[in-house]
Amino acid sequence: MNTEIFLKMENIHKRFGSVVASAGATLEVAENEIHALLGENGAGKSVLMNILCGVLAPNEGSIVFKGAPLKLGSPREAIQHRIGMVHQHFMLVHNLTVAENYMLGQGSPLRLIRDRSELCDRIRALSDRYGLDVQPDALLEDLSVGQQQRVEILKVLFQGIDVLILDEPTAVLTHQETDRLLLLLRDLVADGKTVIFISHKLDEVMRVSDRVSIMRDGRVVRTVKTAETSPRELARLMVGRDVLMELPREPVECGQVVLSVTGLSCNNELERPAVRDVSFEVRQKEIVGIAGVSGNGQSELALALAGLLPAKSGSIKLNNKEVTGMCSTAVRRLPLAHIPEDRHKMGIVLSLSLAENVILHRYTDPPFATRGLLRFGAIAAHTRELMRQFQVKASHEDVAIRNLSGGNQQKLVVARELARNPDLLLINQLTRGIDIGAIEFVMQEVLRQKVAGRAILLISTELEELLAVCDRIFVMFGGRLVGELPPDRGRLEELGLLMAGNTAEAARLAAATG
Numbered sequence: 119m120n121t122e123i124f125l126k127m128e129n130i131h132k133r134f135g136s137v138v139a140s141a142g143a144t145l146e147v148a149e150n151e152i153h154a155l156l157g158e159n160g161a162g163k164s165v166l167m168n169i170l171c172g173v174l175a176p177n178e179g180s181i182v183f184k185g186a187p188l189k190l191g192s193p194r195e196a197i198q199h200r201i202g203m204v205h206q207h208f209m210l211v212h213n214l215t216v217a218e219n220y221m222l223g224q225g226s227p228l229r230l231i232r233d234r235s236e237l238c239d240r241i242r243a244l245s246d247r248y249g250l251d252v253q254p255d256a257l258l259e260d261l262s263v264g265q266q267q268r269v270e271i272l273k274v275l276f277q278g279i280d281v282l283i284l285d286e287p288t289a290v291l292t293h294q295e296t297d298r299l300l301l302l303l304r305d306l307v308a309d310g311k312t313v314i315f316i317s318h319k320l321d322e323v324m325r326v327s328d329r330v331s332i333m334r335d336g337r338v339v340r341t342v343k344t345a346e347t348s349p350r351e352l353a354r355l356m357v358g359r360d361v362l363m364e365l366p367r368e369p370v371e372c373g374q375v376v377l378s379v380t381g382l383s384c385n386n387e388l389e390r391p392a393v394r395d396v397s398f399e400v401r402q403k404e405i406v407g408i409a410g411v412s413g414n415g416q417s418e419l420a421l422a423l424a425g426l427l428p429a430k431s432g433s434i435k436l437n438n439k440e441v442t443g444m445c446s447t448a449v450r451r452l453p454l455a456h457i458p459e460d461r462h463k464m465g466i467v468l469s470l471s472l473a474e475n476v477i478l479h480r481y482t483d484p485p486f487a488t489r490g491l492l493r494f495g496a497i498a499a500h501t502r503e504l505m506r507q508f509q510v511k512a513s514h515e516d517v518a519i520r521n522l523s524g525g526n527q528q529k530l531v532v533a534r535e536l537a538r539n540p541d542l543l544l545i546n547q548l549t550r551g552i553d554i555g556a557i558e559f560v561m562q563e564v565l566r567q568k569v570a571g572r573a574i575l576l577i578s579t580e581l582e583e584l585l586a587v588c589d590r591i592f593v594m595f596g597g598r599l600v601g602e603l604p605p606d607r608g609r610l611e612e613l614g615l616l617m618a619g620n621t622a623e624a625a626r627l628a629a630a631t632g
């Protein structure tokens with residue numbers, strides 16, 4: 119019997135100043151398995167994996183790989199040992215082609231790969247082997263997020279790895295792209311590779327992994343076989359209590375119209391039509407959802423409503439007042455809060471502290487400023503209160519927000535925007551990157567905001583999120599609103615057909631089921 123340890127990280131400690139990210143984590147991964155890593159935001163998953171791929175050096179602890187001690191000084195050394203990682207934020211250069219990206223960091227590309235066409239042939243061959251559909255001459259900036267991810271995965275495979283680590287790979291993928299990725303992970307394992315992936319999505323973990331390790335407070339607290347566990351047990355192991363999968367909702371009477379959108383059309387950044395003749399209303403005490411596969415105009419709709427993308431035609435009214443054409447600074451003064459889809463591009467400034475990010479749009483408002491002077495005490499107290507309520511894990515309100523885990527950054531953005539007490543809450547992807555316990559809390563908060571009288575527009579690619587809180591759900595396809603449904607699980611099939619643009623079949627199904 120071969121008793122050689124394949125991969126073991128033992129008693130790993132990692133500190134950043136006073137912050138303990140790894141507190142003696144021990145993780146054992148078997149050869150040729152898909153091993154999922156779960157845990158609350160800030161539990162230390164990314165840090166542990168960054169140690170395994172040579173990005174971070176541990177303060178203490180050891181790694182054994184294929185029976186021998188492994189000491190890594192850089193990601194390049196990890197690749198030499200056949201361990202590679204695909205990070206949450208891709209490390210690709212957008213204005214280069216796929217092949218050019220693959221040449222980067224390979225030393226002298228001309229010497230390594232003398233013939234460019236040979237490189238392209240090798241990329242094509244590997245892409246065909248795994249059905250990845252990666253074209254070596256494609257420009258990165260022309261590719262969808264899902265395609266870019268396949269380029270990134272292929273790049274790591276191209277370097278000849280045995281262990282592939284993925285950090286929340288499905289967070290930004292459509293459902294179809296997710297299905298495709300999960301199949302790919304299985305193919306890789308069939309081909310002799312070992313996969314470790316970080317996820318917050320329990321259904322995916324249950325579908326694809328062989329074993330699951332759960333991290334809490336910088337340690338691995340349990341490793342279980344997927345076939346012997348359940349989503350409920352995993353949630354409990356992660357959060358330390360039962361998580362409500364269904365939220366209690368009381369019926370509430372809607373009030374006046376807060377947001378009224380009529381015949382709105384706008385182009386995307388490339389000046390192509392993205393939102394086409396969209397009309398809808400959102401009332402006080404109402405949560406209206408917009409479902410759809412990403413890339414169907416939802417992002418542009420959110421940007422137009424936030425004053426960040428000009429309308430080509432149509433009108434947007436807030437509290438019966440025309441706001442179409444207002445600049446983003448003027449829109450920001452309106453009673454409107456915005457949780458953007460991409461927190462790094464729009465929600466936060468990574469180099470600023472938590473406190474500075476909290477007052478980003480309000481630094482001239484009382485109580486944060488009086489007579490042009492910032493009131494640091496009031497700012498710090500407000501930030502600490504938000505951190506307490508939303509359990510944002512950070513050592514201090516003065517640390518740069520870039521040092522927070524992804525989920526904790528998102529929680530701070532959600533906390534900041536909800537605290538503005540707006541008339542309209544515009545949310546695009548509420549729960550992206552946050553753990554299941556925090557999702558429950560954030561969704562309950564949104565429901566509380568509704569009962570308190572807010573009008574809420576919730577754009578999401580997560581149907582479960584929409585079904586849990588919305589009063590009505592519109593489906594967006596090809597820039598248009600193609601249907602409106604109640605949040606009824608019995609009509610999931612119809613919802614799916616509309617999301618795929620199959621309106622005729624959806625209408626037939628609706629008629630057949632009465």
Ligand SMILES: Nc1ncnc2c1ncn2[C@@H]1O[C@H](COP(=O)(O)OP(=O)(O)OP(=O)(O)O)[C@@H](O)[C@H]1O
Pocket residue numbers: 134137138139157158159160161162163164165166511512521522523524525526551553
């Ligand atoms: N460069 C850094 N400087 C200071 N603290 C850091 C740094 N990187 C990570 N941390 C801290 O280490 C802890 C663990 O972070 P990590 O990113 O591993 O969490 P995670 O489990 O991946 O969370 P999430 O699910 O939110 O992505 C967090 O408290 C985070 O703030």
